[in-house]
Amino acid sequence: MCLIAFHLQQHPTYSLILAANRDEFYDRPTxxxxxxxxxPELLAGKDLHAGGTWLGITKTxxxxxxxxxxxPLSVQQDLISRGEIVKDFLTSTEHASTFIDKLEAQKTCYNGFNLLAGTIDELHYYSNMLPSGHPIEEGTHALSNKFLNTPWPKVDKARTxxxxxxxxxxxxxxxxxxDLMRTxxxxxxxxxxxTGxxxxxERKLSPAFIQMPNYGTRCTTVVLVTHDGSVHFEERTYTDGNLTETIVEKFSVVSEQSEETKSLK
Known part of the structure; x- marks a missing residue:
């Protein structure tokens, strides 16, 4: 993802309102x-090059x-794909803080990243370019390719x-x-x-929706979750800036059982 705007826990109907753009090279298979x-519980796109994902939600x-x-000066080759982080969290049962603590110990195995991880009710933020992670306060936030709520023009615009x-x-x-993510x-x-x-x-990367000859916004994802756990997930895929596919999934969240609880049955 290259721009995520979300509203957490302060809306009368929705516990989470999220809109995100994934920017990527057009020739990367997805x-x-x-x-x-x-x-089967995981709803997400898949990076067919490395096998991970950039955004996902589970039925739990x-x-x-x-x-x-x-x-660009800090990028190293042959490190673990950052998309593995999202997949690993979503297919685990660990609390976000525990997952992030373990991730902190392996931070040098990845190029720089920002991670939002948790549940529809509680999200945590972590970047391997910072000393530690933290729970995200209720309210409206936005994230691009620096840190959470860094005042880049498209971050400020999307958040506002x-x-x-x-x-x-x-x-x-x-x-x-x-429409907000299409600017x-x-x-x-x-x-x-x-950013070097x-x-x-920098000019071409400054809009929310990016269109360049070989790189740009590949998809926009909207996630709405009501306070009673009803999920509306909608994704629009773009090719060279043109809408080519829309996917809508709706489901109700079911309680997640920890591995410890499962072992008692």
Whole structure:
């Protein structure tokens, strides 16, 4: 993922409202969101190159999403794919804080990343470019390729627009969230971050929705979860900026049993 905006626990109808764009090279093979055959409780897209995912939710209410940390000088080859982190969390039964503690001990095995992990009721944030993770406060947040709520133009715009919308609307329309993530206007130069990729590329990467000759927004995902655990998951896939596929899944969250509880049966 390269932009995630979400509202946690402060809406009268929804415990979680999330919209996210995945930006990736067009030639990287990808399977759209689906329930995985090897993990039937897991709903997520799949990176067919490395086998992981960038965002997913389970029927037990576990949720995780990941963005890369943009620092081209620190990138190393032959490290573990960051998509494995999301898959590993979603297919485990560990609490997010426990998972993050273990991940902290292996932080150098991955290139820079940001992780949202937890449940539909409680999310934690962790970056391997920071000393530790922490639970995320209730309210509206956004994340791109720096840290949570870093004031990049598209982060501020997405966070502000999402907060304004959910503050005024008891019923959330998915179309409004897709529109929010479809913004393609570039930020002015004086507001651009300097992440080491050069001014021209900073401009092209500054919108929420990216369109470049070989790289751009591949899909947008919206997740709505009501306080009683009803999930609406909708994903739109794009090819060269054009909508090519829409997937909608709806289900109700069931309680997750820990391995300890299962062993007692």
């Amino acid at each position: 399977q759209p969101a689906h329930f995985w055959e090897e993990h 209410g576990r949720l995780a999403a990941l963005t890369n940390y943009r620092d 627009e999402l907060n304004d919308y959910v503050s005024l609307s008891e019923t959330i329309e998915t179309e409004k969230l897709f 393609s206007e570039q930020a002015p130069d004086h507001k651009l971050p300097d 990729v050069g001014l021209d590329l």
